Amino acid sequence: MSRLLHRALLCALFSLIPTSLLAQGPVYTPNVHALTNVRIVTSPGRTIEQGTVVVRDGLIEAVGANVAIPDDAQVWELDSLTVYAGLIDPAMEVKLPKADDEDDLANLDHHLSVVKSQTLLATGMPFKASDREARRAVGITTARMLSNQGAFRGEAAIANLGKGDLSYNLIEGEAGQVAAFSTAKGGGYPGSLMGVVAVMRQTLHDAQWYNQAMTSFEANPRGLKRPEQNAALEALRSVASGQEELLFITDDVLDLLRAHELAAELGLSLSYIGSGEEYKRIDEVKTMASQLVLPVHFPKAPGVSGEEGKDLSVSLEKLRHWDNAPKNPTAVYDAGIEFAFTAHGLKDIGKFREKVSEAIQAGLPHDAALASCTTVPAKMLGLSEQMGRVETGMVANLVVTDGAIFDPDTKVRAVWVDGNRFEVQKIEKPEGDPRGTWDYVALAGGAEYPGTVILGGELGALTATVVAMDEEIPAEATQSGSTVSVVFSMMGGQFTLDLNINGDNADGSGSSPFGDFSLTATRVKKHSDSKPGNGGLDR
Amino acid sequence: MKRQKLFSLATVVATACLVPSLVFGATAAGDPEAWHANTPDQPGAVLVQNATIWTSGPQGKFVGDLLIRNGKVAQVGTDLSAPSGAVVIDGTGKHVTPGLIDAHSHTAIVGGVNEGTNNVTSEVRIEDVVNSETVNIYRQLAGGLTAGNLLHGSANAIGGQNCLIKMRYGEDPEDLKVEGRMQGIKFALGENPKRANWGEQDDHYPITRSGVEQLIRERFTAAKDYKERWDRWNSSKKGTAPKRDFQLEALVEILDGKRQIHCHSYRADEILMLMRIADDMGFKVDTFQHVLEGYKVADEMREHGAMGSTFSDWWAYKFEVYDAIPYNGSIMWDRGVVTTFNSDSSELARRMNLEAAKAVKYGGIPEEEALKFVTLNAAKQMRVDDIMGSLEAGKDADFVIWNGHPLSTYSICEQTWVDGRKYFDREEDLAAREALLKEREALIAKIKDKKEEGKEPTVAGADDPGYQMPEYYYDSAETSVCKCAAVSHKEEECTHIEHQKEEK
Incomplete structure (x- = not known):
């Protein structure tokens, strides 16, 4: 089938949808909901024991014990469940493709590869469905995303973690400059920590100079030589002049002290992503940071064996940190520092709530923990009037649980992002090998739409390509039990295919911007592990 | 604090x-x-009575008392009376020396001791990466060390800026630093900056000793240019100010006599070479480090005003040190060069008194003068002899109590005091x-x-190693000179001793 014909068929199929809506992108119906008979924690410490939350077009329209359910609402009876504001993660690191080769520098880039302040994360980052799903599963509905590359990492982005493309989820595309003490990869300058500090000092001075030169020139160009343009320095102008905060990612407590010294020297304003060991130098940290983002990557216990108490193979330092790490948030809390939690640094995002609950067991008040995941990060991100609380006019980012949100036994039942409901599914251990080439047929409105999915990679880390409309489209695939979910973008929207695999046959369902459909598929070719041959050159 | x-x-x-x-x-x-x-605590007064006191100062060595008040030496003499509330220590049979000072240390540095990627790195600063968390500070206190000159490595002709710290174990990085004093910088000559025999080095410059010389001349010429640009602008203040260049600023400070040079060196010819550049450009070289052929050019060093910080008895660990002799220290001293022995090693720094003793063994230097190799002379080399290095009224109360003669291998350090605080007992x-x-x-x-x-599963092992100790637990001197540390700072992977050799 030709691509044009296919497209024409699709259009015909969804001709009932007004074209104006198609042009706007995905449409979700119904978009009025009432979550009723539910316990509502509107903000830390404030609860409505039984009430209703009305959601309309992605916003909370009404909240209360005696709220009338609108006629056009889909009603969700949530007896014995609790609804919270969606959790906000102020530090989600996004892995960018490597770009450290200095030969690849663009015209206006900085000559040092670690200076990437010109990076606008929102314009170039992967917005992976699997990353979003993993966070939604623990109740995180919004994140500030940070690049993982460079000493100066460029502008962060804030986005909701809902469905669709970044454009539908993006809240703030220039959410502040980010820095970290990272050396150049691949042997370039700077190769040492002190080299990174020297580069930061020089670059920030350069940006201050650039800012002055540009400001003079912009005010009165006549008679002044035009300053040399540099995108990296341009991006740092307001940070270097102390007008905008620089967000510093720290890996240990000395990083924080060092960043503070540099900022004091240069007159910068800093905020920090903490390391989790602030307790070690809490008196110093208290004088340096009024706000912190804290990780909850508390370590597993060190392995101990042998005769009681005589195991010398594990250091006292390790034992102590294991014991102290969960107390770190309490130490920061007791020091009067406002803080927000992040899942940053967790190997398994799914452990986020469990780890916060460890902090509570170690002494952190429950409401402080909840605030650190909702109201405090909302404030940090300048979003207090949009999220962090279940109140009228807020974005409908919600978490529905069957108990207190940080109780280790509590399950997240559903998550709402921008008024769209997501079932939370637990990822099961992969069953069977789904790899190979699958021909599928999508059934929608009585018409058949064929396509192909090629699953490869490793078990547990599948790769996928979809061939549809004569186009090869890169896709993401995740396996849970015997179900494989494939997500890809086409025609300006996001498509998902969920295949329940049984041998070489599969059935399932899918979703698209235009509606849902059912699926059948057959494996036409098994995955082959063999490496490509060398053409017999050996012989 | x-x-x-x-x-x-x-x-x-x-x-x-x-x-x-x-x-x-x-x-x-x-x-x-x-x-x-x-x-x-810092007691208001401390009196050590009836000990053998090695002042390393004009009062020499005698049996008597040392009085400390508020962190400073108040009086050194005999029959001193204890102020009320003083901590009194009976020093009978014990020896008291000034706190030992290591003139060449790479202890307490985090994230690498070398910025080895460029041939000139005068913009990098050890003071930015002082590692307050390493237990080496405590271990060195236990050997009587109270201060150390933390130097950048020797990977480049013009290296990074050094930092003098006191061993105030437990304080944060800022509180370890000796502030308000002239700062220094590391230079290096010979094999380490040229690396001609280190295998393939595609675009490395310089690769000869003459190249090292030209590179240094070129950078100082650029620094003079830079200074002139600022002088011109400062006189008119018209237009945009020149852009600051921290690499050249450090060199301008050298030219202005505001920053001292500690230069890694071995051979006599290269030592003379740097002093000639200095004469041509109008600056001084304060110390030559290692300086194993210093005995050949001691007179020239003295005339230039250069001091020497050498190893007591290390030699033959690479070709350019084949002419090393253990009498180097005593010959330099004999010719009037201010001489020290240094550690260059976090481990050796725990027993610098025994290094000093080797100046007696090789060359018969008087014992009190030998002790100055690790006390007063080191203070002179860092230009802090007005505040430390000897037990004289007004100086910092940095001192050590030994259970016997400080140059004896049988003696043990019993207490180490810094600023009148007992950091080791x-x-x-x-x-x-x-x-x-x-x-x-x-x-x-x-x-x-x-x-x-059943609550806490222990670490499984290889698949999940659990908590990774922060980098600062591994002192850079023990890791970053190791090639393995380029990719990892795991202590077990380091072949420390092999790479220490390379560093020297």
């Missing part, structure tokens, strides 16, 4: 209920973690070990209890 003991040993032990409560108040002397160590250290062991046992028991409750 100091943290609360929020996560004290007492808390852990108390919750585990394993030991009697009298341990709770104990000072955690000898704690393996700096953040967990207490800042020792051998008796307290030994006494605290029991408490540390109990703390460990309590934590291990806690893990085992949790494991039995």
